[in-house]
Amino acid sequence: MTISTARSVTERRKKVVGLNGTPRVGGNSEVLLDQALSGAAESGAHVMRIDVARMKISGCDACGSCTDSGICVKDDDMTSVYSALEGADAIIVASPxxxxxxxxxxxxxxDRCQCIWVSGPARSGRPGAFICVGGDNNANFKNAVSEARSFMKGIGFEGRMEMLVAGLDVLGMAAKRADLLDKARELGRDLVLQA
Ligand SMILES: Cc1cc2nc3c(=O)[nH]c(=O)nc-3n(C[C@H](O)[C@H](O)[C@H](O)COP(=O)(O)O)c2cc1C
Structure with missing residues (x-):
């Protein structure tokens, strides 16, 4: 009995946060993110998708206020994003x-996560994944990957997996690709195992 009690305390469900960067409802990157989050849930995680592209979030003004306080002075929808990121055991960033x-x-x-970076994230090395979809068959993901990795590192995650899909332009294309849906699901499952 003592052992099972100890387990229930230490083996809490992992929290996986998905940052959804497309403004398009049902966008290709969103569909893949949803699959990845479903995979994470299958691995026992508590999952949360945050639709940052549809929230009221303005950019960083570089006012410097957070340098000492670690807190952003702006009052908008980022408040809920900060607390979700703080509590996350793993992150999936998705963007067109x-x-x-x-x-x-x-x-x-x-950019608004500069306040986390300046004070140093409370936890580091948490696993992160990046999903990105481009319309061109020869889409170049180099910059996007670099930005995503830099972001994750700055706020305490480590970009360990990437799913980069070229040639998906029209809304609904990803949903018809069983191979991609399976791959995204697997990514989500694997991510939790690393958390
Ligand atoms: C403003 C804008 C810029 C884009 N730039 C690129 C690009 O540089 N390379 C590319 O392959 N596709 C580009 N696309 C196409 C999108 O990446 C593509 O439609 C993708 O499926 C969008 O993802 P979503 O469905 O998740 O919104 C662009 C689309 C828009 C609206």
Whole structure:
């Protein structure tokens, strides 16, 4: 009895947060993110998707207020994002590829995490994954990957997995690709095992 009590205390469900960077409802990156989160849930995680591209989040003004306090002075929807990130055991960042980078809405949320970076995240090395979808068959993901990895590292995660899909432009394309859906699900499952 003592042993099972100890287990129930220490083996709490992992929390996986998915940052959804597309403004398109049902977007290709969103569909893959949902699959990844479903996979994470299958591995026993508590999952949460945050639609940052549809929230009220303005960019960082570089006012410097957070340098001492570690707290952003802006009062908008980032407040809930901060607490979700703090409690996350793993993160999945998903974005459409826009001009070879992340969506501007996601980037605004990322820049607002400067307040976490300046004071140093409470936990580091938590596993992270990045999902990105580009419309061109020859989509170049280099910059987007670099931004996503830099973001994750800055707030205490380590980008360990990437799912980069080129040639998906039209809304609904990802949902028809069973191979991609399976791959995203597997990514989510694997991520939890590393958390
Ligand atoms: C503003 C904008 C910029 C884009 N830039 C690129 C690009 O640089 N490379 C590319 O392959 N696709 C580009 N695309 C196409 C999107 O990446 C593609 O439609 C993708 O499926 C969008 O993901 P979503 O369905 O999750 O929104 C762009 C689309 C928009 C709206």
């Amino acid at each position: 590829l826009y001009f070879s980078g992340l969506s501007s809405q996601l980037k605004a949320a990322i």
